[in-house]
Amino acid sequence: MSVPANQTLLATRPPSVKATCHSGGSSATAGPEAPVVALVGAPNTGKSTLFNALTGARVTMGNWPGTTVEVSRGVWRSDGPPCTCCGEATCSCEGCACYSGRLDITLVDLPGAYSLEPESPDEALTRELLVEGPADERPDVCVLLADASRLSQSLFLAAQVREHPTRMVIALTMLDVAGKQDIALDLESLSKIAGVPVVGIDPRRRNGLDDLSAAVREALRRPVPTPRELALGDDEWALDNDRFNWVAAAVEAGTLDPGKSGATRSDRIDRWLTAPVVGPIIFLAVMWVVFQITTVVAAPLQDGLDGLVAGPISEGASWLLGLVGLGGTWVEGLLVDGLIAGVGALLTFVPLMALMFVLLAVLEDSGYMARAAVVTDRVMRAIGLPGRAFIPLIVGYGCNVPAVSATRVLPVAGQRILTALLVPFTACTARLVVFVMVGVAFFGPNAGTVVFAMYVASVLVIILSGLVLRHTIWRNQPIEPLVIDLPPYQLPTLRLTASVTWVRLKGFLQTATGIIVVTVAAVWLLQATPVRGDGGFADTPVVDSAYGVAAQAITPVFAPAGFAKWETTSALVVGFVAKEAVVSSWAQTYALDEPEEGEAGALGDRIVADFTESSGGHPIPAALAFLVFMMSYTACMATVATQWREIGPKWTLFGVVMQLVVAWTLAVAVFQIGRLFL
Amino acid sequence: MPLVLQDATGAGTIRRLAALGLRRGAEVTLLHNTSGGGRVALVGGTRVALGPGVLKQVQVEVAS
Numbered sequence: 001m002s003v004p005a006n007q008t009l010l011a012t013r014p015p016s017v018k019a020t021c022h023s024g025g026s027s028a029t030a031g032p033e034a035p036v037v038a039l040v041g042a043p044n045t046g047k048s049t050l051f052n053a054l055t056g057a058r059v060t061m062g063n064w065p066g067t068t069v070e071v072s073r074g075v076w077r078s079d080g081p082p083c084t085c086c087g088e089a090t091c092s093c094e095g096c097a098c099y100s101g102r103l104d105i106t107l108v109d110l111p112g113a114y115s116l117e118p119e120s121p122d123e124a125l126t127r128e129l130l131v132e133g134p135a136d137e138r139p140d141v142c143v144l145l146a147d148a149s150r151l152s153q154s155l156f157l158a159a160q161v162r163e164h165p166t167r168m169v170i171a172l173t174m175l176d177v178a179g180k181q182d183i184a185l186d187l188e189s190l191s192k193i194a195g196v197p198v199v200g201i202d203p204r205r206r207n208g209l210d211d212l213s214a215a216v217r218e219a220l221r222r223p224v225p226t227p228r229e230l231a232l233g234d235d236e237w238a239l240d241n242d243r244f245n246w247v248a249a250a251v252e253a254g255t256l257d258p259g260k261s262g263a264t265r266s267d268r269i270d271r272w273l274t275a276p277v278v279g280p281i282i283f284l285a286v287m288w289v290v291f292q293i294t295t296v297v298a299a300p301l302q303d304g305l306d307g308l309v310a311g312p313i314s315e316g317a318s319w320l321l322g323l324v325g326l327g328g329t330w331v332e333g334l335l336v337d338g339l340i341a342g343v344g345a346l347l348t349f350v351p352l353m354a355l356m357f358v359l360l361a362v363l364e365d366s367g368y369m370a371r372a373a374v375v376t377d378r379v380m381r382a383i384g385l386p387g388r389a390f391i392p393l394i395v396g397y398g399c400n401v402p403a404v405s406a407t408r409v410l411p412v413a414g415q416r417i418l419t420a421l422l423v424p425f426t427a428c429t430a431r432l433v434v435f436v437m438v439g440v441a442f443f444g445p446n447a448g449t450v451v452f453a454m455y456v457a458s459v460l461v462i463i464l465s466g467l468v469l470r471h472t473i474w475r476n477q478p479i480e481p482l483v484i485d486l487p488p489y490q491l492p493t494l495r496l497t498a499s500v501t502w503v504r505l506k507g508f509l510q511t512a513t514g515i516i517v518v519t520v521a522a523v524w525l526l527q528a529t530p531v532r533g534d535g536g537f538a539d540t541p542v543v544d545s546a547y548g549v550a551a552q553a554i555t556p557v558f559a560p561a562g563f564a565k566w567e568t569t570s571a572l573v574v575g576f577v578a579k580e581a582v583v584s585s586w587a588q589t590y591a592l593d594e595p596e597e598g599e600a601g602a603l604g605d606r607i608v609a610d611f612t613e614s615s616g617g618h619p620i621p622a623a624l625a626f627l628v629f630m631m632s633y634t635a636c637m638a639t640v641a642t643q644w645r646e647i648g649p650k651w652t653l654f655g656v657v658m659q660l661v662v663a664w665t666l667a668v669a670v671f672q673i674g675r676l677f678l
Numbered sequence: 679m680p681l682v683l684q685d686a687t688g689a690g691t692i693r694r695l696a697a698l699g700l701r702r703g704a705e706v707t708l709l710h711n712t713s714g715g716g717r718v719a720l721v722g723g724t725r726v727a728l729g730p731g732v733l734k735q736v737q738v739e740v741a742s
Contacts, residue, residue: 114694114698115693117693150722153697153698240696244701270710270725274712275712276712277713374714377729482714482728482731482732483726483727483729484727485698486725486726
């Protein structure tokens with residue numbers, strides 16, 4: 001397995017924005033004949049906001065085929081200006097060339113790029129799609145977003161795009177921020193010097209979108225412009241100098257008043273938020289709030305949904321099946337215990353994921369994410385990750401599923417993959433329940449210390465795995481020194497947050513549903529199929545089912561770890577699907593009642609007795625080995641499904657195998673060393 | 679205090695700095711220190727947080 005730094009180059013045919021194969025099922029395009037308009041610009045210029053404002057919900061979001069770079073596509077229903085001769089919005093005048101009426105445009109939101117130099121996989125893909133493919137595969141018009149409050153920086157990309165035969169419209173955003181800094185611009189002069197139309201827009205408030213629409217429609221009618229002549233040859237420095245001179249000339253012509261350069265409100269806030277000592281404290285406070293919301297606030301919503309599915313919905317389905325004479329049959333078992341339970345398990349993640357996506361959108365949109373990256377940079381750098389990787393890891397201690405999605409805050413694909421592989425080692429709250437139950441059963445009053453030790457172990461495993469992966473698979477991935485652009489703080493907008501949340505939630509459900517339903521149904525089927533004894537289909541004790549027999553076959557694997565009991569193996573297999581089900585699986589296979597939360601009960605006593613037997617009289621190290629295994633192997637099927645969506649099948653499978661190897665090795669080490677002393 | 683950026687090492691870093699407006703001869707104003715030993719630089723209206731690694735590679739001189 002190699003470093004995924006150049007994964008964007010894996011696609012066999014040249015990538016194209018016009019290609020219809022786009023991962024994520026039905027593709028939102030305006031059809032093969034519709035013009036394709038690409039949005040390009042640096043991160044934080046309002047590109048995604050504009051994309052959302054123009055397309056509404058008509059979008060597909062997903063990784064570009066063969067890459068882990070996310071590209072959104074959508075349909076932009078562009079309404080033209082009223083006809084000049086008849087004044088109607090939809091003109092039908094004979095021979096009229098006013099081009100009014102609706103035009104459906106396929107809008108592609110290319111990954112954020114500061115320049116066309118491929119410094120990251122995101123920038124490499126933008127470059128390929130924009131200027132490297134065959135001319136007829138490129139977008140028909142490129143809308144370049146430029147931040148008006150820092151024009152010279154934003155126009156560098158425009159200078160590079162102008163060197164290619166591409167129709168371009170420059171959309172100036174952040175005019176309100178520029179206004180607050182007393183910067184005054186002359187869009188007409190800027191347009192004249194740049195040789196392309198320039199419009200001012202405010203995608204957050206949806207201002208100027210009609211002007212943009214008109215400019216794009218106008219550009220579509222014009223021939224492709226001749227590329228800007230470059231003064232000198234191929235020398236990198238000379239080329240860059242030429243570009244900077246072009247930018248300087250454009251800024252000079254387009255600026256009436258450069259504004260005041262003193263400290264802004266953002267600077268004053270930053271003095272605190274990025275300060276030594278105070279900055280990290282504020283960051284931890286923000287993370288505490290995020291953690292609280294993804295656990296404490298989400299929990300009652302999850303419990304409510306769980307109760308609804310397990311109670312009224314399951315009972316309703318049983319009642320309906322009873323009406324048609326299928327009550328008590330295997331059909332009821334498959335539908336109620338298999339499919340409804342599986343979909344229910346997935347549904348309980350929905351409020352959690354929605355909250356997570358809202359929090360991420362707010363952190364990004366407000367500008368705080370860039371500050372968090374600065375504050376945590378030094379700590380995370382130790383395991384070869386940028387500061388932002390802290391966020392998914394913190395969230396993972398609440399739930400791994402939204403945490404894997406939160407790896408999107410990382411700009412580079414390799415870092416996203418590495419973080420998504422480390423997230424499942426964070427001990428989520430579902431595992432906490434098992435820790436507490438086993439802790440109370442084996443350690444009585446010291447259970448709290450043991451549970452705390454598991455959290456410490458979880459942090460250590462993350463650091464060690466991170467270091468090992470950095471020095472093996474990611475050996476060649478350099479850590480870029482910290483250079484990060486701090487956008488001005490802004491109040492997050494409700495509409496943007498809601499639309500981003502909805503699109504991401506939809507994506508999660510699309511991928512996760514299939515994987516989870518199939519897994520849950522497969523477990524049910526295996527438990528329902530008798531392979532010995534005289535039970536019938538869907539009416540057999542677990543021990544005689546295909547599932548029980550398989551668990552018994554796997555069990556000897558755990559002998560060196562001291563917990564080779566098939567009931568425990570069975571609980572671990574169920575835990576692969578969902579950690580919430582571990583304790584109930586034990587209860588089911590031992591045919592004992594599930595203990596109250598925080599107690600061990602008769603079930604605890606039975607497990608202690610079994611562990612004492614399987615470990616040859618060393619139940620304490622066997623319990624510790626079990627807990628370590630529980631902490632480090634596959635979190636749950638929903639996490640696997642989310643990884644599948646975020647980092648692709650290859651890395652997901654690698655992660656599952658890696659975790660099993662780490663978990664088994666650690667468990668064996670803990671038991672073998674522990675039994676010498678305990 | 680405006681400063682003149684003189685040199686940096688590492689082609690990737692140079693390009694990234696350049697794309698943000700930090701290039702040879704550019705006037706920058708250094709703002710406050712950041713947690714982790716870095717500093718925020720103001721260049722052409724852009725605030726860029728630079729880590730200690732970058733600061734070490736960059737030479738600046740006080741503009742007259």
